């Protein structure tokens with residue numbers, strides 16, 4: 001991947017952001033790789049190691065639940081403590097300046113909030129992986145508690161309040177999308193004048209369709225990603241370079 005964007009592309013990006021009245025940022029796993037969190041599809045990414053467990057399998061098999069939670073905690077332990085990167089900080093600066101109104105993320109790492117974007121300006125389409133919850137009564141359970149249950153008990157942990165199924169607060173394949181988050185994301189895509197799609201291969205639907213909603217509603221679309229995406233052809237500007245290096249200019 002190219003580290004720095006071409007000068008002309010970078011200038012176009014800064015000019016388009018400058019001219020925009022209402023920017024919406026849409027992020028994927030690529031914005032967090034510089035923080036040490038692997039993405040899904042790059043070599044060495046999570047999918048080259050694990051086949052995903054879909055929602056139906058998770059719900060129907062206690063063994064799959066134990067396996068899914070164990071894997072998740074293993075990756076979390078390998079990744080260790082994470083802090084926002086240059087891309088997160090640049091987006092936080094655009095929000096703080098009133099330039100960007102909303103951050104829509106497919107990521108589950110909570111790093112936009114950690115970079116200072118107020119929680120009500122972050123829409124998490126695929127949930128949040130920094131905690132677990134009961135799928136029945138929605139009681140929150142901390143991941144350290146889940147880890148302790150897995151270490152000390154057989155089977156999968158159950159909710160201490162209602163006995164329900166415990167899952168990380170993320171959205172798995174086959175699990176219904178959070179309706180309120182989808183609505184907010186679609187509304188924002190329809191009303192912005194510049195949509196920045198950053199660090200996503202734009203392959204996971206329905207989230208991947210949101211940049212297209214923005215484009216069709218008249219917004220300009222900029223895609224910043226290290227490799228080609230499904231929507232490069234319809235974008236007004238495609239920057240195929242490192243995200244942190246490209247966006248760092250907004251940090252000054």
Ligand code: NAD
Pocket residue numbers: 027028029030031032033034037038039040041042045046106107108109110126199200201202203204224225226227241242243244
């Ligand atoms: P993806 O893995 O499909 O795509 C990430 C893209 O980012 C790739 O095309 C890759 O080339 C690019 N990329 C990686 N590092 C980059 C960098 N430094 N500069 C420029 N480009 C870079 O990820 P996705 O589109 O977000 O979809 C995968 C799903 O995986 C999402 O739904 C998300 O929930 C989940 N996921 C989240 C995290 C996280 O929370 N950090 C991590 C892995 C996967």
